[in-house]
Amino acid sequence: RLVVDYQHVEPDLFLPRNSILSVFAADKRNDFGGGLRWTPVRTIAVDADYHVLKAEDGNGSRARLRGTYRPFGRWVVGADFQLLKVPENGYWLARAFASREFGRFAATLDGWFYRYDKLVNGQDQSLGGTVTGSMQLAPSWKVALAGTAGSDPFYKSRLDVMAKLVWNQLYTREVR
Numbered sequence: 001r002l003v004v005d006y007q008h009v010e011p012d013l014f015l016p017r018n019s020i021l022s023v024f025a026a027d028k029r030n031d032f033g034g035g036l037r038w039t040p041v042r043t044i045a046v047d048a049d050y051h052v053l054k055a056e057d058g059n060g061s062r063a064r065l066r067g068t069y070r071p072f073g074r075w076v077v078g079a080d081f082q083l084l085k086v087p088e089n090g091y092w093l094a095r096a097f098a099s100r101e102f103g104r105f106a107a108t109l110d111g112w113f114y115r116y117d118k119l120v121n122g123q124d125q126s127l128g129g130t131v132t133g134s135m136q137l138a139p140s141w142k143v144a145l146a147g148t149a150g151s152d153p154f155y156k157s158r159l160d161v162m163a164k165l166v167w168n169q170l171y172t173r174e175v176r
Helices: 020-024
Strands: 002-009 029-041 044-055 058-069 075-085 091-102 105-120 123-138 141-152 155-167
Antiparallel strands (some): 002 029, 075 091, 091 105, 123 141
């Protein structure tokens, strides 16, 4: 499958530039590029995309390569590599992930490593990971517990634990 796309972003907040909310307004930019999805066999998928970023403060690019393997139906294992080049600061990212369903229970692991082009608060890298466990309570309801640990330029070290009650809308089609 081949996809070609274009995105034009121009904030329509109508806020004065001295408003505290103006920091949330993105600058005008245009992204154009495309992607390719290749599935050599049913259990393997490879996604690649590349975009050129045109902005008022300078141009850049974004590239991504992701592979996913589904070995035994309820398992998902993969890796993701990304590269961002922009005038302010770019990075490259390496990420590995895995998830497994056990009936009503599910578990995921996710680890990542960022290397920044320029120093951010004296650091040029970020490393972290997340472990999540969830249990299906009802057809549309899950309860999940997630823990994230790591370090990055904004936290010397970090540990977050979060419990969530999740509702997923289910769409069922009635067949008569």
